[in-house]
Amino acid sequence: MGGKSMKYEVETDYRVRIKDLPPETRPREKFIKFGPQSVSNAELLAILIGSGTKKISAIDLANKILSDAGSLRELARKGLGDLKKYKGIGLKKAVVISAAFELSRRIQSEPALERPQITSPDDIARIFIPRLADLNKEILIVVLLNTANKVIRDVVVSEGNLNSSVIHPREVFKPAIDELSASIILVHNHPSGNPEPSRMDIEVTKQIYQAGEILGIKLLDHVIIAGDKFTSMAQLGVLK
Secondary structure, eight states: OOSOOOOOOOOOOOOOOGGGSOGGGOHHHHHHHHOGGGSOHHHHHHHHHOOOOSSSOHHHHHHHHHHHHOSHHHHHTOOHHHHTTSTTOOHHHHHHHHHHHHHHHHHHHGGGGSSOBOOSHHHHHHHHHHHHTTOSSEEEEEEEEOTTSBEEEEEEEEEESSOTTOOOHHHHHHHHHHTTOSEEEEEEEOTTSOOSOOHHHHHHHHHHHHHHHHHTOEEEEEEEEETTEEEEHHHHTOOO
16 A cells, blocks of 8 residues: 555653662662662662663663773762763762762761871871872862861862962961961872872972971971872971
């Protein structure tokens, strides 16, 4: 018979949603009924993602992201721009995922930040490696200490991708003066994984040290964090 054939395919914007999956396979329901240990890494990530795309569910999307990253640790290093490259991950979801990893980092370091006393570079490493080891951008932190070498608080004074340890002394010592700090320690990370100080790191350290001598707020150390390794400028003899 002549004429046009009928078209049976119907185009739709149907989204594969977690709630369309059988109840026993939904990550949120498993989490609630059986606890966190009952869900996989991908399912935990899927809970954060919430919804997938028109073609894949949030679980499939989470599996793809984890597979590409290689591990949760590597995923934690990803910035917002890296996460947004995945179809189905916009700015809102990227922020949720990044915030979850940041909370984890802070929880790891929180017990050590209850006004610990700093007696060596090892104390600084114990406090800041959980916070800085996985960051893919360089930041410089000023740790403010009282007369007993106990931490008052720490302040991020510079943040970026390169040479973030380069900073003017007034930016370092302003919070120290405001808090009546007796001394300070500088901490910054090397995302490259190399803990050795650069020429610029050494020059800035000497400049801050000399400024502190004038102000009466001693620079005790400048510690570089690189993954699970660290270098102490004081131990290298830079602070003279």
